[in-house]
Amino acid sequence: MQTTQSDGPVRTRAGRLNESLARWISNSARGEAFGRWISKVIALPQLRRLANGAIPWAPLRKPVSESTVVLITTAGVHLRSDPPFKLNSDPTFRIIPKDARPADLAISHQAYDRTDALRDINLVFPIERLRELEAEHVIGRLADDHYGFGLEGSAARLMPAIKGVARRIENAGADLVLLVPA
Amino acid sequence: MGLLAREIEARGVTTVGLALVKEVAIAARAPRFLYLHWPFGHALGEPGNIAQQRMVLHDMLSMATSAPRPGLVIELPYRWRRETYAPVEDWKAPSRAVISAGSF
Numbered sequence: 363m364q365t366t367q368s369d370g371p372v373r374t375r376a377g378r379l380n381e382s383l384a385r386w387i388s389n390s391a392r393g394e395a396f397g398r399w400i401s402k403v404i405a406l407p408q409l410r411r412l413a414n415g416a417i418p419w420a421p422l423r424k425p426v427s428e429s430t431v432v433l434i435t436t437a438g439v440h441l442r443s444d445p446p447f448k449l450n451s452d453p454t455f456r457i458i459p460k461d462a463r464p465a466d467l468a469i470s471h472q473a474y475d476r477t478d479a480l481r482d483i484n485l486v487f488p489i490e491r492l493r494e495l496e497a498e499h500v501i502g503r504l505a506d507d508h509y510g511f512g513l514e515g516s517a518a519r520l521m522p523a524i525k526g527v528a529r530r531i532e533n534a535g536a537d538l539v540l541l542v543p544a
Numbered sequence: 545m546g547l548l549a550r551e552i553e554a555r556g557v558t559t560v561g562l563a564l565v566k567e568v569a570i571a572a573r574a575p576r577f578l579y580l581h582w583p584f585g586h587a588l589g590e591p592g593n594i595a596q597q598r599m600v601l602h603d604m605l606s607m608a609t610s611a612p613r614p615g616l617v618i619e620l621p622y623r624w625r626r627e628t629y630a631p632v633e634d635w636k637a638p639s640r641a642v643i644s645a646g647s648f
Contacts (some may be wrong), residue, residue: 397584401568405572406568409546409571409573412547413573418554419551425609426635434548457612459556474585476585479585486591491597495601495635500605539559540601541548541559541564543561
């Protein structure tokens, strides 16, 4: 199922058709337009139902240089040692520790071309950049746990994982969460 | 991802999301989004372009401190593969891109 590289993340292979589709979506103007269209078709009706009521608002309580920061990606990133996400639909999350190296990671997602993200995981999960910002004291602290989600078309199915991660982040005493899409 | 941001923020933690599909970001009604018209799988830019990645992170941190009200989707001005990114000089100063695009 997986190819091995010595220093980078691994790719969970999707079927040949899906790989071609993902490459078309990421790398051509027409494919990109299709990708944007399909995202809207899937997401908009669900968001109209679920993203209602007042928009929550919690301004940052302290300077960024004193804040504890959590990173979340929905690009299918997870520890290589953890079970991969189901490629076409998976409503679960994975914890990624702050010291994870690119070679410790894998990407299991079939809806975008992972070629560049496998070359540089920071495109979808900028953990190395955030470790640098922690060392430079730009951010206060990088939290111990970060989170990866995979591809899931049903927001309702995702809600338990979403609530679980939100609870974990609150309990960890985090101040700021940065979210990066596929 | 917008629903995730809403749940986290409802628990009192500040969130900033990147978005690659503007209409979806708007419909999500999340607290703070930065939109980039860049290809899927490239929210932070091009592989190995550390200055670009740091610029986007500076924009996210600036959005965390500068956004004056909930629900803003600020469009960043960077063209895909046609920009030169200078190093971020002062991380404490808010990003000019965010301030001017958001007219804060």
